[in-house]
Structure formats: C-alpha cells, structure tokens
Amino acid sequence: MKQTKSMLLVIALFLAGTLVNAQSKTLSFKKGEVLDILLFTGKPEMGKLFPKYKETAFAFALKTGYEPQPLLAVTETLQGGYQPSSFVFGKWKNLASRKKFLSEITIEVPDFHEQRRAMWSSFYLAFYEMDKDISFDINPDKVIVATAYWKDGSDSFTNFKKEWLNKAKSNGGKVMLELNDAMSSVGYMYKPDYVVLTEWKDRVAFDAFAKASMKMEKKGIQNVNQFIIK
The missing domain is CATH 3.30.70.920 (Lrp/AsnC effector binding domain/regulation of amino acid metabolism (RAM) domain)
Incomplete structure (x- = not known):
C-alpha cells in the first residue's frame, strides 16, 4: 500500500491532480462526455519514466480533449483475481475526442505502448459515453x-x-x-x-x-x- 500511494503521488504531482485522502473528491460528468476507468499497477521505474510520458502521450491527450480527475487507490481487492493498485477516473469532452486519441496516439508518440509497458506491469481501460449528467463524491x-x-x-x-x-x-x-456498454481498446481490453x-x-x-x-x-x-x- 505504501508503494501504491508513492506511485499515485508521483502521477498526482505531474498531472496536478488530487491525492488528499482527508478531503472528498468530487467527480462530475455531463451528457455526451466520456468517462474513463483506468486500472493499473505501477513498476518501480514509473517515477523516473513518467516525466517523458507526461510530455508526450499525456500532452497529446490534453490537446485532444482529456481532463484529469482526482486519483484513487485500490486499498483492497474483495473479489476476483485481478488486483490493480490504482482505480483512476478520466474525462474526455466527447466520444470523438476519445476515439481520436486512440487512433492517432502512435502517430504522435510512436513509442506510446513501449512507454506504458515500461511503467506499468498491468494497464486496463474501460470507457463510457455518458447518457445523462452525473456527479458523485468519493468521501474518505x-x-x-x-x-x-x-x-x-x-x-x-x-x-x-x-x-x-x-x-x-x-x-x-x-x-x-x-x-453499462463499456468500450475499450486493443491491448488494454477491459x-x-x-x-x-x-x-x-x-x-x-x-x-x-x-x-x-x-x-x-x-x-x-x-x-x-x-x-x-x-
């Protein structure tokens, strides 16, 4: 758990996200926006390698319409054999922007997948087009x-x-x-x-x-x- 918090802190600092367990984390999505669920487990090298990822892949995501959300840790796996260390929400302005990133990322960042494999021992993605406005709090x-x-x-x-x-x-x-109706991508299917x-x-x-x-x-x-x- 200590390693999980350290890895999330690294990402939070680079992405200007939120990792303050004493505060509620509010997430809001409007109809037509896309909600990401990212499930991953970091490698020890992640802190050293993440700055490059931020300057390349993450920069292109922001340009395409990605909005970082508060970062969350998995504190316990209750059922199932998959045990990620992080459960992260993301947001895109619409489905077109989400699909644009997936189709163009390796053109913009040729070593995108190699970077991910170097930083994370597992990385899975599900995304959803919202059919209504929704807001919820993650209360510690x-x-x-x-x-x-x-x-x-x-x-x-x-x-x-x-x-x-x-x-x-x-x-x-x-x-x-x-x-419901999850979408995903090749190589990260969830x-x-x-x-x-x-x-x-x-x-x-x-x-x-x-x-x-x-x-x-x-x-x-x-x-x-x-x-x-x-």
Whole structure:
C-alpha cells in the first residue's frame, strides 16, 4: 500500500491532480462526455519514466480533449483475481475526442505502448459515453466499493442485478454510479457488462451486505471484480 500511494503521488504531482485522502473528491460528468476507468499497477521505474510520458502521450491527450480527475487507490481487492493498485477516473469532452486519441496516439508518440509497458506491469481501460449528467463524491470517511460484473450470455443477470441492488440498499448502501456498454481498446481490453459504485457508512455495514450477497445464486454471472477504492 505504501508503494501504491508513492506511485499515485508521483502521477498526482505531474498531472496536478488530487491525492488528499482527508478531503472528498468530487467527480462530475455531463451528457455526451466520456468517462474513463483506468486500472493499473505501477513498476518501480514509473517515477523516473513518467516525466517523458507526461510530455508526450499525456500532452497529446490534453490537446485532444482529456481532463484529469482526482486519483484513487485500490486499498483492497474483495473479489476476483485481478488486483490493480490504482482505480483512476478520466474525462474526455466527447466520444470523438476519445476515439481520436486512440487512433492517432502512435502517430504522435510512436513509442506510446513501449512507454506504458515500461511503467506499468498491468494497464486496463474501460470507457463510457455518458447518457445523462452525473456527479458523485468519493468521501474518505465512507467505504467506497467498485464492483464489475461480466454476464454469462443468459438472461439471468437482470434478476441477479435487481436482487443485488435491493440487498445493497436494504443494508444501507448508496448506489453512486452505474455503468453499462463499456468500450475499450486493443491491448488494454477491459469490458465488464456492468459496473456499480456503492457507498457505505463503514466496513461493518458493507461486510453485512457482502455476507448476504455471497449467498445469492450466481445465475447469469461469468466473472466479477470488486475493489475498495479511496
């Protein structure tokens, strides 16, 4: 965890982002904007290599329409075998700007992928075109849980999701964000069918829900990742 915070601090300093756990982090997206979820784990060399990435790839992202958001750490993996150290939101002015970056980045920065591989041992991307305005806070005094589900192709997931959400709310959980229709890119593919962000007053409240949800029949589920983020 100490290494995770150090790596996030490096990025925060270079991107003028926010990494102050004593303060809430507010994220706002308007209809038509694109929300990124970036899941990555840094290598020890990241601090040394990131300045070049900032001057090349990140500079082109800003030029194309990228807006950095507060940086978040994964403090615990609760379900699933993938264990990133960071869970980062990003924002683009629209879908066209997001796709422009993906299609032109290796023209502008030929060693883009090599730079990423040198800095991160894993890096996954999901992005979503927002269909409505939304704003939410990441409050350090609460337990924030990000859960991603992949469907198995049957129609059973709809009933599972409905029951899951009802159990979350009845156990005191607050649904902050729901995302569907993930898009991704070659080499960084991360396309869960459903992502939900929930807020809990404390770990006791979440653990009571987790115990109840684990007893649910898993019809419709192919895979799950779940993290506590802060």
